[in-house]
Amino acid sequence: MISEPELVGEQSFGAAELPGPRSAPAADGGSSETVGDDGDARPGGGPGGRRVPGPAWLWALGGAVAASAVWAGGLYAYGTPDPDPDLGGYRASKDLCEDAKLASLTSELGAMHSKSPASSDHQSLSKASCYADLGEQEEVPVDVGDDAYEGQPASVWVEYVLHKKTDPGPEFEAAVRAEHFFPGSDIKIEDVQGLGERALVVKDGPDGDPTMHVLDGQAVFALHASAGYEGDLDGEDGEDGEDGGDTDDLSGITPLMVNDMRSLMAELKK
Structure with a gap:
């Protein structure tokens, strides 16, 4: 015969309690x-x-x-990552023809004229360029009949690129070589000391017009100088009975380019 369950004392059965963490057994083998x-x-x-x-x-x-x-x-x-690199004080250029005074080159080759500036400013990259003729400002005769082009004055081309997000350093020399490469080219590259982080002068052959490239932190510069030319490009005699040729000697122009580049770099930090 099944009897009713016994009640133990005055204990009541309420909500169930969750057991606490299990403790280690007692040292005498008993339960804790x-x-x-x-x-x-x-x-x-x-x-x-x-x-x-x-x-x-x-x-x-x-x-x-x-x-x-x-x-x-x-x-x-x-440390926390820096989202933007240090620009070293460089600013964007709105008119590189105004920023690039080129005092040394113009003293040798003549004043700048026929200036053509261009610029573009973006949150990741700023770029500016300037092309200008040097010397006396006069009309250059062009005859598309007998002579395709009779002459041109000396000229300069300047470019400035400010990298605001990425480091141009690792690709600097490779980018310079790629810019001057073309089939059959024989470029000569020389290092220039004491200008920016690194500076190179590139010529296409020993008598080629020089181009200076400079890396300074996040800023990359280029300065190209071209000698003036007069006479016939097809090899025939000019009006004075002489073959055409360069009117300017650029063989010792590198120190002048260094001076003008250093001045431009300082101007773009103002």
């Missing part, structure tokens, strides 16, 4: 117990025999705090 606030012994318990209570969200919050501390420690150890 946790004494609750009501004096009853409950199996299991935390360190020192006390039950470790706590809802699950509290443990999750502790994990989030620990993760944040690790992230903050990583930022302290490695």
Whole structure:
């Protein structure tokens, strides 16, 4: 015969309680117990025999705090990334023909005229250029019948590129070589000391017109000088009975280009 279950004392059966963390067995082989606030012994318990209570969200919050501390420690150890490089004080140029005074070249080859500036400014890159003729400003005769082109004055071409996001340094020399390469070219490249981070002078052969390229941090410059020419390009005698040829000697012009480039770099930092 099945009897009704016995009630033990005055204990009532309420909501179930979750057991605390399991404690290590006692040294004498017996089981450990946790004494609750009501004096009853409950199996299991935390360190020192006390039950470790706590809802699950509290443990999750502790994990989030620990993760944040690790992230903050990583930022302290490695530093925060700088989104924009240091431009070294360089600014964009709106009119490179005005910024490039070219005092040394013009003293040798004549004043600048017929200037053609161009510029473009973007949050990632600024670029400006200037083309100008040098010397006396006069009409150059052109006859498309017998002579395709009879002559031209000395000229200069200047370019300035400011890289605002990427470093142009690793590709500087490769970019210079690629710019001057064409089939059958015989370019000569020389280093120039004491100008910017690195400076190169490029000539197409020993008698070619020089182009100076300069790297200075995030800024890249180019300065090209062309000698004037008079006479017939087809090899026939000119009106004075002589073959055409260069009117300017550019063999010792590199120091003048260095002076003008240094002045331009300083101007673009104002």
